[in-house]
Amino acid sequence: MDAMTVDETTRTVAPVRAAEELELKRDEFRLAVRMGLIRTAPNPVAVPDPRGAHRDRPPERRPVARAELDRLRAAPDFPEGLRERVRAVGAGEAAGLLSVSYDRFNRLARTGHLSPVRFYLNRYRMVVWLYLAAEVTAFGEENPGLLTGRLPAGVRERHAAGEDLRARNWRSRHLSLLLRGTDDPWARAAAIASLLDPVQVAEVVDDPYERAYLDRLRPAPPPGLPVAGASHETAVRLVRADDPDEILWHRMSLALALDEARAVRQAPYPGERRRPVQEPDPEPPATEAAGRAEAGQAAGPPVRPAPRPPARPHAGRGAPSPGRAPGPRRPGLLGRIRRALPGRTPAGGRWGQGRDWG
Structure with a gap:
């Protein structure tokens, strides 16, 4: 298994194996990569197919360098610290972190004071929003006035107007x-x-x-x-x-x-083909060129190469491309x-x- 998931030449680890070593669940690993907490290997230089339909792998599907895993595992709070930074909680648990009622937290979330990080639909097709626990805790520390007493008039008016x-x-x-x-x-x-x-x-x-x-x-x-x-x-x-x-x-x-x-x-x-750039032929030696010239005079006029097709201009910025109907100027x-x-x-x-x- 190690031989299949670890590349010994580049020292990278497959995403599944990396998540296991970091003791993260699949969704936690994906979120940690998207947030920049885990640095993955860059995409290789993509060579487009004849249709140009190449697609980069998303970050969470790229391998992770062994050095990056060692860096994360060397943190003094590993693995609890990394898991806490990507822990997502629902509204009920988030309200508990702030020691406020479920209704008060919902009002704050609907009026834009907190931003969800994920959502899913439960068995009743109702939307369940999830929030980063670390952001919820930080919000409570920075805005203690919104956690007790009556909410500001602006928040109450926006909520009464149905803002979400x-x-x-x-x-x-x-x-x-x-x-x-x-x-x-x-x-x-x-x-x-x-x-x-x-x-x-x-x-x-x-x-x-x-x-x-x-x-x-x-x-x-x-x-x-x-x-x-x-x-x-x-x-x-x-x-x-x-x-x-x-x-x-x-x-x-x-x-x-x-x-x-x-x-x-x-x-x-459709129909476009990307051809590799060919190096020009080196200039022949002078003696060889002279010999070719004499042979050409004896055999007839030299054969000229076919002219190259004009470069395809950008659509709307010049002559229409071959195979593409002319359109209005962009x-x-x-x-x-x-x-x-x-x-x-x-x-x-x-x-x-x-x-x-x-």
Whole structure:
């Protein structure tokens, strides 16, 4: 087993083995990697296939260097300290950590004072939000005035108006963890696009080949997301932005991320083939060149090589690419930001959260 999980040449350990050595559960290990508490090996240089559909491995699926495991295990509070930093608790346990009622904690969480780190749907299809125990404890130490007495008027008014920022705060944290896990500009753009409805993405990304590429690079769904049924639909509503100003923010972020990605490389399109760059032939010696010239004069005019096809310009920034239908010229950055400004909400207006448990 060790021979299969430990690479003796690079001294790295497979994620499953690393979690065992760090005495972490699967979800705890995944969260610790996403939070940057455990450094994994970088992705190898990805060589795209003919369609350009390469995908980096997420951080929690990359090997861990033996030196990193030794560093974590050498901590004086190992393993309790590492487990405590990634321990996630529900609203009831979090209220107990703060010595407040369940209702008071729910009000604080709904009004954005605490940000969930995970969620799952229980057997009754109710949303259960989980919070980092360390963050809950730190919040209590920094805000003792919110734990006793009457809540401030602003908090009471926002709660009475039905404000619930738990899903939005979770999406913001989820996106930051996704962006932390990759340096590829197209993968970062795909992470932003994963929080938007496909209609919103299509309005910002007018090139269908770019949309297909973003879809291939879409990050894996969050852990515990149901794969089908009514629970899946509820979870998808939580993953996608539903507030108008949140949608606007992600649309503008996607437009800017696409500009950065296009500056690095173009999105592939069907039929494109990436050929390795060939070194030019060395110049022949003078005597050999003269001999070839004499033979050419005797045999006839020299055969000229076929001209190289022109480089494929970026869609909308020059002549259309071979095999791709010509489209309208892509507007500049300011124009794309203006296009992102309308940001209409999904059908039916603002999505509701439905029933859920804190």
